[in-house]
Structure formats: structure tokens, C-alpha cells
Amino acid sequence: MKPLTVVSFLGSTLDAAKFGPSRWSKWRPSVALAMHEDLRIERFVMIHAAMHRRLADQVSEDIASVSPETRVERQVINFDDAWDFEEVYGKLLDFARALDLDPEAEDLLVHITTGTHVAQICLFLLTEAHYLPGRLIQTQPARRVDGAAPGSWAIIDLDLSRYDSIATRFAEDRAQGTSFLKSGIETQSRAFNAMIEEIEQVAARSRAPILLMGPTGAGKSQLARRIHQLKKLKRQVAGAFVEVNCATLRGDGAMSALFGHTRGAFTGAATAREGLLRGADKGMLFLDEIGELGLDEQAMILRAIEDKRFLPVGADREVDSDFQLIAGTNRDLAQGVAQGTFREDLFARLNLWTFTLPGLAQRREDIAPNLDYELDRHAEREGERISFNREAREAYLAFATDPRAPWKGNFRDLAASVTRMATFAPKGRIDTATVTAEIARLQRLWGAAGPTRDGLDDLLDDAALTALDPFDRVQLAFVIDTCRQSRSLSEAGRTLFAASRTQRTSTNDADRLRKYLARFGLRWGMLEGEDLKS
Incomplete structure (x- = not known):
């Protein structure tokens, strides 16, 4: 067996006892750890504050008396505030990096029974991240009150993959989350299901803005509402879901509706108005059709997202609102940026998590x-x-x-x-x-006699259309549409066979396309006029 090293905090309460023989009537975790016959500790690294030096002396002596082969190494670390997570973690990280340890030559146990809760959490994190390349050990006293007994110890395994029940429960929770976002609908589209799984992870782990793109009626509003409900179930938001269709906001009323106004801010403002952003405080704001907002409103929305502050109309003092934004649009916002109708900085802020809902x-x-x-x-x-x-x-x-x-x-x-x-x-x-x-x-x-016109009705008779499988009809319609957008048969062939043509030593895309059309009794000239060049 490899030599065993233990890293442990001195327990200023649990390890403390009167300085006399009576101390042996109390269970003290640091001393008890060295008493276990099945734990042959060669090196005990004891972390303590300078103010607890006398207690550290006594515990070190008692460890030596119960386990003469154990070498106690004292490590003094002083915390200005032992409950300040940032300070404790930072100093323990420095300690872990400087610790003289050879994982190939010795085993390490990190004792998390003693120390403040903050210190225990930090030791857990450092061990899980392998800054302390060992295992966690937890100790407890015997059930019967007997200070001379060492109690018991247990190893905490951090490899969650070994816990089938935890992995199963985690997978079930994920599945429930995605099912909730889909309103319980057993959808079959693989691409859509994969996207919803991504949205579930983002919703659970991030408060950054989410951009939902897709055509009108694709379900953006419903999905945004379900995201809010899921986060509320998980207690990640406490406030309301506030939805506004930006296409209905026009002129001065847009600023007032979004950011609120003070009494007398403009003609007709008889009372103050809170505004939608204030109403979404601690909750979620869904701005549907955000591409319809004016540039001034976009600028204020950007500031509200980044600083959680904005200025109501007519006010001389800013107000706060901490909300998560979900934006929806059926427009191409990147094109809006290029055309100058949508702010580039706002688009960059929204574009962190972008999901396109299919029709x-x-x-x-x-x-x-x-x-x-x-x-x-x-x-x-x-x-x-x-x-x-x-x-x-x-x-x-x-x-x-x-x-x-x-x-x-x-x-x-x-x-x-x-x-x-x-x-x-x-x-x-x-x-x-x-x-x-x-x-x-x-x-x-x-506006059609059939489900929709795809251009084949004017080219093929009823008998030919009936003989077409739906698969062939979709493919043929795509080919014809490509032909009509091309200047020649050769250009259409190059477009349609762009991938496969690179795998052939000789190519004649025009002839290949001509033969495909001939299968359905069609010629190039029938698509755009007989005088077109092939």
C-alpha cells in the first residue's frame, strides 16, 4: 500500500477540550481519525489559524500518542473572514498548489468533518477539481457516548458516473424539463427535440438573453412562457412573465409602455405609469417581434439589459429592474443590422443564445x-x-x-x-x-385548389401527377425551382450536383440534368420558354 496523507482542518470547536485527562472522554475528530487501525496515516497535514496554536499543539501531541507513526505537519492559514467564500477558496487554492504531494507515490484523503461550512465546501471543490488529487473522508462519533472510541469513517466517492440511481434521476429530470418545455407533446422531430434539450440546459444554467427566431405562429410565445414557468418551478425566478408585441408599440407610446412615465411627463399623462420593464422585475420579459422596435427604444433596452437600470419618460432619476429577457422575431436581425434598422450592439447582446424554431x-x-x-x-x-x-x-x-x-x-x-x-x-x-x-x-x-401549388400542375397532366410519389414530387419541384432561377441548363446542373460532381473524374452536369427531366417527360425549354439556351 502507498503511504497515506491526510489533509484536515483543526476543529476549533470539535477538537477543543479541557487541557487535562478529561479531554479523552470527548470524541475529537482529528485525534479519532488517527486511532483507526484500518487507516495507517503516515502524514497528517493540519490546517489552523495562528490564534489556535495552543490547541494545535495539544491535538498534535495526542495524535502522536495514539499513532506514533503519524507525522503531523502544521499549516498556518489565517482568514480575515472565515465565512468569505472568495477569500477562503483563494487561500486554500494557494495551499493546494504549494502542497508537497506525489500522487504516484502516496494516497491522499481530504477530511471534511472539521472546519467551517465554507472551508468544507472549498475542500470539496478543490478535490473535485483535482487540485487536491485525493478522496474525501467523513468521520463521526460512535453511537454510544464513549470518548475513547474512534467512531467511524466513510469515503465519499466523487465519481457520479458510478451512481446509477443519481445518473438515472438526473436523466429523468432533464427529460421532464424538456417535456415541460414541449407542453408534454411527444414530438418526433429529431432536430426540434435536440433544440429543446439545448434550450432546457440554457434555461437552467444561464440568465443571459435568449433570442427565439422563426416564422409567425411557430410557437415562440408559447415556448417563452414555458421557459418562465420551468425556471419558476426551479425557483430561479420569482417575478412575473411579461409579454409585449413590439409591433403594437408606436411613437411616444412605445417609450411610455416599455419604460413607464412620470405624472405630467406629456400631455395626457395624468398619472404615473410603471412600465413593462418594471413589471418584469425578478421575472422574465418577452419582447415579441423585437425587430419592430425603433432605434431609440433599442438603445434603452440594451442599457436596461446590461445595467438593470433605465430612465422612465419625464423622470430625472433612474429606476432598477432585474429581469431576464427573451426576444422573439420573424425577421432576419443580421440583415436589419446591415440595413441600419437594428442596432449592432443589441444584436450582439441578443445573439449569445439564438434558437430558430421551424415552421x-x-x-x-x-x-x-x-x-x-x-x-x-x-x-x-x-x-x-x-x-x-x-x-x-x-x-x-x-x-x-x-x-x-x-x-x-x-x-x-x-x-x-x-x-x-x-x-x-x-x-x-x-x-x-x-x-x-x-x-x-x-x-x-x-389560396389554392390543392394543399399548395408547387409548379408541377402546369407542367404535368393529372395522370402523371397521380403517378408521382410524394418524395419524387418534392424533389422534382425543387429541381424545377432551381432551373427557373438559373440562366442555363449547365448552371442549373452545377448548382444541383455541386457536391457529387467533385467525386467524378469527368462531369457533364447539363446532360445529367437533361436526363433527369426526361424521366418526367420534361425539357429545359418547357420551364422558361423554348428559346432559352442550354
């Missing part, structure tokens, strides 16, 4: 679980459970998941669609007639 058309595999979720929401609102019959559900999902369905309003379209069908459902059951009527309504809403 419903990019998450077709999630339409079915969201359909059930919307039926549950309807039941909660109206107090009546509505369901589909089997044929009606299959018909609606076939339409909803068709690649041609644009879902322009995203989840808002889906929610409205479910509400309409549930309202018209005869006897609480959505039948095929109700679904047929709703499909026609959505087609009118989207």
Missing part, C-alpha cells in the same frame, strides 16, 4: 401529436371532449402531412383548424364530412 411545414411528423394536444386544449377550454372517428383522422392527417400543404400560419393554422372541426363535430365526433369541409376551408385560406 409546421418543416415538422410534419409532429402534426399528429400536436393534433391531439389541440383537442386536449379544446376540452380544457370548453369542458367537452371531442374526438375523430378513424376514417376522418386518417383523411385529415393525409391532407395535413402532404408535402404540398404550406401551413402558412403554422401552429396557429392548426389550432384554428381543430377549433373549427371541434365546433362543427356532430355529437362530439369529427367525421369525414367535417374533415372534408375543413380541408376545403384551408385550401381557400391558402
Whole structure:
């Protein structure tokens, strides 16, 4: 066995006793540690303050009497404030770095029974970070009052990977957090689920601003609200969730709504107004469509984020508000910066945690679980459970998941669609007639006879369209769109085959594209006019 070294604080209370024979009737952790026959301590590094020198002398002598082979090394460390975490950790870090220790030649135990709670925490952190390359040891007295007994000791294993129950519980807690953010919806989109897992980690560990991007109706507002609720459940925020659509803020009213105003600040200001930022103190502020804010409001928002202070309209004294910001937008803020409509410094501040929510058309595999979720929401609102019959559900999902369905309003379209069908459902059951009527309504809403036009209807007859698999139709539509944006067949070929062409010794992208179009009875000239050059 390697020689054993122990690092331990002298316990100014636990190790203290009257200076006389009666001290042996009390359990003293430092002395008791050296009494264990199964712990042959060669070196005992005792940390103490200069003011406890006499106690350190006595304990050192008693350790020598119960364990003559143990060499006590005294390390004097004085703390101006033993409860100041920064000071204690800093001085103990210096001690750990200077400690003469060879991990290859000796084992180290770090005793955390004695010392203040701050000191114990610091020893734990230094051991976990391997500044003290050893294991933690905890001691306690015997159950029966017997000062002569050494009590018991136990090693605290810091390798959490060995604790299956802890790892399982941690994974379950993470899963519950992500499920909560998804409102309990069993989403199937891998990309979306991975993004929600990242958001859960950010929400749990950071108070920095979060930027949610994505089209209108993609669920930014709902997700922001769930982030706030999750942080509140974990007691990370105490205040309210304040939501504002920046597109509704115009002119002088924008400043007043966001930052508040004093009485008489302007004509009509008969009373003072707190403002939305003050209302979000200790909580969360969600600025939806933040790209609609004016530059002046953006500047004040930036200052409020960084300094937690701002000036209400008409006031001569700043006020405080400590909130976490979530911003939402369907605009390209980077483009706004380039065009001078959005402040670069604010964008940089918001861009630390940016997540882009996909539209419903990019998450077709999630339409079915969201359909059930919307039926549950309807039941909660109206107090009546509505369901589909089997044929009606299959018909609606076939339409909803068709690649041609644009879902322009995203989840808002889906929610409205479910509400309409549930309202018209005869006897609480959505039948095929109700679904047929709703499909026609959505087609009118989207301005097309089918789910959406993809350019193939004008090129192929009904028989050819019917023979196309949905996969082939999406691919062909993309090819045709690329062709129509290209100046020649060769240019379109280079764009479409950019990756695979590098793997071939000879390339003829135009011929490859021409043969692909010919599979569907199409020619280049049919796409833009017969006079185009190939």
C-alpha cells in the first residue's frame, strides 16, 4: 500500500477540550481519525489559524500518542473572514498548489468533518477539481457516548458516473424539463427535440438573453412562457412573465409602455405609469417581434439589459429592474443590422443564445401529436371532449402531412383548424364530412385548389401527377425551382450536383440534368420558354 496523507482542518470547536485527562472522554475528530487501525496515516497535514496554536499543539501531541507513526505537519492559514467564500477558496487554492504531494507515490484523503461550512465546501471543490488529487473522508462519533472510541469513517466517492440511481434521476429530470418545455407533446422531430434539450440546459444554467427566431405562429410565445414557468418551478425566478408585441408599440407610446412615465411627463399623462420593464422585475420579459422596435427604444433596452437600470419618460432619476429577457422575431436581425434598422450592439447582446424554431411545414411528423394536444386544449377550454372517428383522422392527417400543404400560419393554422372541426363535430365526433369541409376551408385560406401549388400542375397532366410519389414530387419541384432561377441548363446542373460532381473524374452536369427531366417527360425549354439556351 502507498503511504497515506491526510489533509484536515483543526476543529476549533470539535477538537477543543479541557487541557487535562478529561479531554479523552470527548470524541475529537482529528485525534479519532488517527486511532483507526484500518487507516495507517503516515502524514497528517493540519490546517489552523495562528490564534489556535495552543490547541494545535495539544491535538498534535495526542495524535502522536495514539499513532506514533503519524507525522503531523502544521499549516498556518489565517482568514480575515472565515465565512468569505472568495477569500477562503483563494487561500486554500494557494495551499493546494504549494502542497508537497506525489500522487504516484502516496494516497491522499481530504477530511471534511472539521472546519467551517465554507472551508468544507472549498475542500470539496478543490478535490473535485483535482487540485487536491485525493478522496474525501467523513468521520463521526460512535453511537454510544464513549470518548475513547474512534467512531467511524466513510469515503465519499466523487465519481457520479458510478451512481446509477443519481445518473438515472438526473436523466429523468432533464427529460421532464424538456417535456415541460414541449407542453408534454411527444414530438418526433429529431432536430426540434435536440433544440429543446439545448434550450432546457440554457434555461437552467444561464440568465443571459435568449433570442427565439422563426416564422409567425411557430410557437415562440408559447415556448417563452414555458421557459418562465420551468425556471419558476426551479425557483430561479420569482417575478412575473411579461409579454409585449413590439409591433403594437408606436411613437411616444412605445417609450411610455416599455419604460413607464412620470405624472405630467406629456400631455395626457395624468398619472404615473410603471412600465413593462418594471413589471418584469425578478421575472422574465418577452419582447415579441423585437425587430419592430425603433432605434431609440433599442438603445434603452440594451442599457436596461446590461445595467438593470433605465430612465422612465419625464423622470430625472433612474429606476432598477432585474429581469431576464427573451426576444422573439420573424425577421432576419443580421440583415436589419446591415440595413441600419437594428442596432449592432443589441444584436450582439441578443445573439449569445439564438434558437430558430421551424415552421409546421418543416415538422410534419409532429402534426399528429400536436393534433391531439389541440383537442386536449379544446376540452380544457370548453369542458367537452371531442374526438375523430378513424376514417376522418386518417383523411385529415393525409391532407395535413402532404408535402404540398404550406401551413402558412403554422401552429396557429392548426389550432384554428381543430377549433373549427371541434365546433362543427356532430355529437362530439369529427367525421369525414367535417374533415372534408375543413380541408376545403384551408385550401381557400391558402389560396389554392390543392394543399399548395408547387409548379408541377402546369407542367404535368393529372395522370402523371397521380403517378408521382410524394418524395419524387418534392424533389422534382425543387429541381424545377432551381432551373427557373438559373440562366442555363449547365448552371442549373452545377448548382444541383455541386457536391457529387467533385467525386467524378469527368462531369457533364447539363446532360445529367437533361436526363433527369426526361424521366418526367420534361425539357429545359418547357420551364422558361423554348428559346432559352442550354
